Amino acid sequence: MEEEFVDRILASYKGERNELVPILQEVQENLGYLPEKAMIDIARFLGVPGSHVYSVASFYAQFRTLPLGKTRVAVCRGTACHIRGAPLILHEIEDAIHLKEGETSGDLEYTLETVACIGCCALAPCIKVNMDVAGDMTPEKAKELFKGNGNSNGGNRGE
Amino acid sequence: MANNRCSVLVCQGTGCVSGGSEHIYNALKDELESSGHDEGISVKRTGCHGFCQQGPMIVVEPRGVFYTKVKTDDVPDIIKSVLPGGKSLDRLFYRDPVSEKAVTHYHDIPFYIKQERTILKYCGYIDPEEINDYTEIGGYAALRKAITWMTPEGVITEVKNSGIRGLGGAGFPAGRKWESCRNAPGDVKYVVCNADEGDPGAFQDRSVMEGNPHSVIEGMIIAAYAIGADKGFIYVRAEYPLAVNRLKTAIEQARQEGLLGDNILDSDFSFDMEIFQGAGAFVCGESTALVRSIEGKRGMPKAMPRPRTTEEGLWNKPTLLNNVKTFANIPLIITNGAGWFARRGTEKSKGTAVFSLTGKVVNCGLIEVPMGATLRKIIYDIGGGIPGGKSLKAVQTGGPSGGCLPAEMIDIPVDFDSLAEAGSIMGSGGLVVMDEGTCMVDVARYFLDFNRRESCGQCIPCRLGTRQMFEILDDITKGKGRPGDIDLLDRLSKSIKRSSICGLGKTAPNPVITTLRYFRDEYDAHIRDMRCPAGVCSMK
Structure with missing residues (x-):
């Protein structure tokens, strides 16, 4: 099924080298991450070495080579968020869902990450849960948001 | 719109959307339709009003009644209020x-x-997804004027005379850049809009793209006409999905109206553009890194000496690269004339500056002031001062490449040259206010952490130097500072500035340099007395 996806995506491109980033973005959007096999297929399609595809995929923060959790929690670490308490929010969420920054839970329920800036600085500190932004966070609100969530049986993996 | 008795404008910027303004917009539409009173009343979505902290926001025109912190539950009452006799x-x-x-x-x-x-x-007034809203306020008239009545050289002269400087941060005179790109030999040239707004704490480019995407597109088309390009790219951060969607819609509409594509407005001039989504690398705001990123490579800057991007850019062709706000100004300059633009601002910095005003300030949001306005005006008159009866400690501009200015400097004018003289930079427009509860060593640590993470790794001074600086600062904030740390930071700053190959590295030590210059006592308190005066650092 993954292969079908990748083939279908590649079919809409011309095979030019400058299409690499958009291809990686589309594949990741559909599969949630970039499996090794997909990167090899993309390399073959563009006529470049696999190492080139991996070098680009590993350069940009957006790309990931491991699967993501169903719920993606991103804590903004922009300047406005930082001085209004983002580190405290991150700690609270780490405790609530038993994950460290950059980790995905073993059952693929949660991924916890930080992002450079969501651009909602007037509502700092803010977090993003999947596509939704929640602003004016406090440690209490964060705790409430993730109450009773997260797995406590370990087996987390890092990025 | 003209026949409407009233319009209910619902802000749909990222800030208000996070507060549920999409639901409010839909509920207003549904409720109005089902009430059968929709005659003469229109509900419109708009881009960012700028006062994001008070969102979701609604403005009822023509009177400009302003509602803040609106909830979906308020919808029935809002409908009643706009009906005849409503209050x-x-x-x-x-x-x-x-x-x-x-x-x-x-x-x-x-x-x-x-x-x-x-x-x-x-x-905040027009619907960013409706090209007609933009043309009603005079949109694309500048393009028509340029193509019909002006030569490409004439356009460049107008831009030069306006005195506009690039609003991405460095402030290079835009007209001169355009001219050198036009004069660069080659048949194929490109126009690129740098919308890779990577500074944490800045969202002004995002708001312009979300609120008035056609203004950016029109500016780019005029630029293409002036320099002789037939292809353009908007390089947008992937973190801005709403901006990407609005731009996509706007480009499509412009194509349908014959404003993009072959023979624009029935002239000989052809130009088209596409969106390129960045993939999350701060360094790609640097011109040569951005170019490599579009070419499908790792976004690593080219080492000096190298030709300018205006001579050798995308695929080694002459490329004009400007910031979102620079392009958004172009239609205004062409329509109103260079003199109109040059009336605002200071002698060497013309026009206006757009800032994301955030941090420890009462009114957070997006603001626009003439170049040369003082920090005092921005923070107190517009921002409403510092909340909670606290006092101002510092103002940070220019993001991770900028610096922190102390409260005593609050009366300096905000323009490219004054800020640079004070040790900071204009940057792309982040302005973060800090109060007595902010620890300046922690702020320096924060920015070095950012720069360390975002260093592309290509040159050693930046890759290892920022890491060393971060580790020293991290130790200081944990009560493990050593005598001599400050000298070491100072020496590292100088060598990183001198020997890094790109702007990211050359400016990476700035947050440390300015905090050392203006807040040395805080460093001393951490290292000598093992104490964080602001009470931020745990010191263990």
Whole structure:
């Protein structure tokens, strides 16, 4: 099924080298991450070495080579968020869902990450849960948001 | 729109959307339709009003009644209020934070009165997904004027005479850049809009793209006409999905209207553009890194000496690269003339500056002031001062490449040269206010952490130097500072500045240099007395 996806995506491109980033973005959007096999297929399609595809995929923060959790929690670490308490929010969420920054839970329920800036600085500190932004966070609100969530049986993996 | 008795404008910027304004917009539409009173009343979505902290926001035109912190539950009452005989809703008015008095109208709110909005003028008034809204306010008239009545050289002269400087941060005169790109030999040239707004704490480019995407597109088309390009790219951060969607819609509409594509407005001039989504690398704001990123490579800057991007850019062709706000200004300059633009600002910095005003300030949001306005005006008159009776400690501009200026410097004018003289930079427009509860060593640590993470790794001074600086700062904030750390930071700053190959590295030590210059006592307190005066660092 993954292969079908990748083939279908590649079919809409011309095979030019400058299409690499958009291809990686589309594949990741559909599969949630970039499996090794997909990167090899993309390399073959563009006529470049696999190492080139991996070098680009590993350069940009957006790309990931491991699967993501169903719920993606991103804590903004922009300047406005930082001085209004983002580190405290991150700690609270780490405790609530038993994950460290950059980790995905073993059952693929949660991924916890930080992002450079969501651009909602007037509502700092803010977090993003999947596509939704929640602003004016406090440690209490964060705790409430993730109450009773997260797995406590370990087996987390890092990025 | 002209026949409407009233319009209910619902802000759909990222900030208000996070507060549920999409649901409010839909509920208003549904409720109005089912009530059967929709005659003469229109519900419109708009881009960012700028006062994001008070969102979701609604403005009822023509009177400009201003509602803040609206919830979906308020929809039935809002509908009643716009029907004949309806009364405005007192509970949703903005309240002055000091006097607690209700302010009923948009144009009476101090946050807005003290601003001078030109680029942002129509953000918040027009529907960014409707090209007709843009043409109704005079949109694309500048393009028509340029193509029909002006030569490419004439356009460049106008831009040069306006004195506009690139609003991405460095402030290079835009007209001169355009001219050198036009004069660069080659048949194929490109126009690229740098919308890779990577500074944490800045969202002004995002708001312009979300609120008035056609203004950016029009500016780019005019630039293409001036330099002789037939292809353009908008390089947008992937973190801005709403901006990407609005731009996509706008480009499609412009194509349908014959404003993009072959023989634009029945002339010989052809130009088209596409969106390229960045993939999350701060360094790609640097011109050569951005170019490599579009080419499908790792976004690593080219080492000096190298030809300018205007001579050798995308695929080694002459490429004009400007920031979102620079392009958004172009239609205004062409329509109103260089003299109109040059009337605002200071001798060497013309026009207006757009800032994301955030941090420890009462009114957070997006503001626009003439170049040369003082920090005092921005923070106190527009921003409403510092909340909680605390006092101002510092102002940070220019993001991770900029610096922190102390409260004593609050009367310096904000323009490219004054900020540079003070040790900071204009940057792309982040302005973060810090109060006595902010630890300046922690702030320096924060920015070095950012720069360390974002270093592309290509050159050693930046890759290892920022890491060393971060580790020293991290130790200081944990009570493990050593005598001599400050000298070491100073020496590292100098060598990183001198020997890094790109702008990211050369400016990476700035947050440390300015905090050392103006807040040395805080460093001393951490290292010598094992104490964080602001009470931020745990010191263990």
